[in-house]
Amino acid sequence: MTTDNYFVWRGETEKQFQALTEVMQLKSLLQHQIEALGFDAFAFLVQHPVPFTRPRIFLFSTYPSGWVKRYESQNYYAVDPVLVRCQQPGRGVDWNAELFAEAGNLWAEANAAGLMSGFSCSAMASNRAIGILSISSPHPSQTRHKRIQLEVQLHFLAELSLRVLERLNDGSMVVLSKDFSQRELEILKWTAEGKTSAEISLILAISEHTVNFHQKNMQKRFNVSNKTQIACYAAAIGLI
Incomplete structure (x- = not known):
């Protein structure tokens, strides 16, 4: 993607997100965007900054439902290195076996569920909630030559998604009341x-x-x- 093409994409994409009037429309738009990037499914996880030891988590996903249930039942939230790396907004994370080496069976089970390759990047909302956008493919090595492009585009998509959720007053963005005198x-x-x-x-x-x-x-x-x-x-x- 050239610089000119990127700014055209950025402008058109922002208009699409601004046009959303319901939270349920966000999932379809994100799916469309990640398919255009050559991927099959996504997960957008919103993580609150507090409580510190048990932050609230909300998930918007098109991953296979069986995999989502397995991930949650095994509490892979606690060991997923992607969630740790993405606490720094804008930093892209390329999935590979080395990254998940200390995460138990997470990588093997993700592969078995059809998540053979993927990439993640995050953005931060005004209330300090982190939005982590992860995209996956059933094919290996889909991110090897796209790191910079994916990092920039996923960060922007995560940022736009957080803005939509804030604008539409979705419950996933209610961290704590800010109505203080x-x-x-x-x-x-x-x-x-x-x-x-x-x-x-x-x-x-x-x-x-x-x-x-x-x-x-x-x-x-x-x-x-x-x-x-x-x-x-x-x-x-x-x-x-």
């Missing part, structure tokens, strides 16, 4: 700086009781047990 945001920022409730009350010229009241409310909204977690979660989703 200016006062709450101020308290969050000073909490993240390590200030105590007493110190924050002096800085903001409000009572310590008021600081504690807001912190307790935010703990409930974040579903966390202490104010340190509030600050960590707020930072993770780009709130502060």
